[in-house]
Amino acid sequence: MNIRRPRRQPRENIVPMINVxxxxxxxxxxxxxxxxxxxxxxxxxxxxxxxxxxxxxxLHIDATGLPGFQGLTGAPAMELLIELREKDAPLRIRADARLEAARLAALLGELTEAGFFRVEIMVAG
Known part of the structure; x- marks a missing residue:
């Protein structure tokens, strides 16, 4: 008696697809x-x-003048910003439109004393 097993269909190889x-x-x-x-x-x-x-x-600044940097706000944010300062790299400032110009000018003075000589103020286009 000759018993034949049914042939299995060859499966497609999905390894190349997984690699891609x-x-x-x-x-x-x-x-x-x-x-x-x-x-x-x-x-x-x-x-x-x-x-x-x-x-x-x-550096983010809200309408009240509170600075924020990398998830920190207030004095800790400014300390971290000064600590991570890159020489000759410009600092980008995102200040709220409702921030008083006098507060921004005072902050720019503080940043100059801390060693930031190139500052870019972000505006909406």
């Missing part, structure tokens, strides 16, 4: 730019000039 998906995942993780969250919402003043700032260090 894995490589795409690595590519997107390596090229993604993850930005830290802003410490508080800031409404920017408007401007007609259309230049993009070059700096990556951003």
């Amino acid at each position: 998906v894995f490589l795409l995942l690595i590519f997107f993780l390596m090229t993604a730019q993850i930005a830290p969250p802003e410490p508080f919402a800031v409404e920017l003043p408007s401007s007609d000039a259309g230049t993009d700032p070059a700096s990556q260090t951003t």
Whole structure:
């Protein structure tokens, strides 16, 4: 008696597809730019000039003059900002549009004393 086993259909190899998906995942993780969250919402003043700032260090200032940097607010934020200061790198300031100009001018004086000589003030375009 001759008993034949039914032949199994050959399965498709999914290893190449898994490799491609894995490589795409690595590519997107390596090229993604993850930005830290802003410490508080800031409404920017408007401007007609259309230049993009070059700096990556951003100091946030709310309408009351409270500074924020990398999740910290107040004096600890300023201390961390001064500690992480890069030589000759501009500092980007995102100040609320309702911030008084006198408070901003005083803050700019404090930043100059701390060693920040290049400052870029962000405005809405």
